[in-house]
Amino acid sequence: MPNTIAAITTNVRSFLWNNLPWLGNFVRSIKGNLNKFEGGTDHVPSQVVDVLERYSQLIGDRNFPVTGKVCLELGTGNSPDIAFLMLLAGASRSIMVDTEPFMKVPFQEGKEYEELVSYLRSIETDRIKFPQLTAHLNGVDLNEIARRLEYVNYDGVHLPLPDASVDIIYSKSVLEHVREPAQLFQELRRISKPEAIHLHIVDLRDHFHIKDDNTVNGNWLEFLEYDEEAWARRCVKTHGWCNRLRLPSWYPIVQESGFAILQENIVRIPLPTQSLPDTIKSVKDLDAAWWWVLLQPQGSKT
Ligand SMILES: C[S@@+](CC[C@H](N)C(=O)[O-])C[C@H]1O[C@@H](n2cnc3c(N)ncnc32)[C@H](O)[C@@H]1O
Known part of the structure; x- marks a missing residue:
């Protein structure tokens, strides 16, 4: 019975988005989540540490020096914290790029990071191998570091950086929005130094089915059921648009642009209980909800 109700709900919802998109937006505006920014770390220290721990797992036992490195965060959203921590750990430059000017906080003032730094001091940081922070948490001038942060908005393709100029590139919950x-990826390869390291965390779930606690509800693959136009309508006035690429589609993109995969973690979750259309059911790795990947330009010597 619950399965039947869930199937009806999904079908009704798909029907409404395909035929009466304004109704969906109206309901969302009443519920107060129109234009809600979803999936970000929101400048919240515990969420920032959660991301650092995920990057650390990907890095594993590798030597990962940050000192003197040029770092780039792709799609910072409204949380400059990891970029700040890169400078704290000794990076020579820490650049953030995004297609939208989400950054509204005065992120170049040290006081913005006091909470984060005291949170990091208060927790066990053993699991955070990146960016080797623990040594740098005391006696630093937060204002001096914050002032060195760089933030650039761009068109989403042409990265405003010279060839072979960046050592470390990282992103969380961004590639699925590209x-x-x-x-x-061709551009990312262009700006990467030959020994550059990339850390990307990709969220492969339908963002309209992600709850505040970051778990999913209902049919978390529902977005695969819309054609391009209906999907675009569904996303009007939200930040929920995703390219909807499933995991197998990412491999040729990464490899053909000249990167090798050094490590990947695939987080799988149970498929939705709702019955999925046959065209979707046959897709490989459908249950892959998160893809964490560590990349390096092919032929790199490290
Ligand atoms: C879900 S948010 C994640 C923000 C941040 N990484 C976090 O975890 O808090 C996705 C971000 O990717 C950005 N974005 C989308 N396409 C992009 C592109 N081609 N290059 C850089 N950023 C992009 C969006 O503007 C948005 O800030």
């Missing part, structure tokens, strides 16, 4: 992933 409109031209193959082109962007």
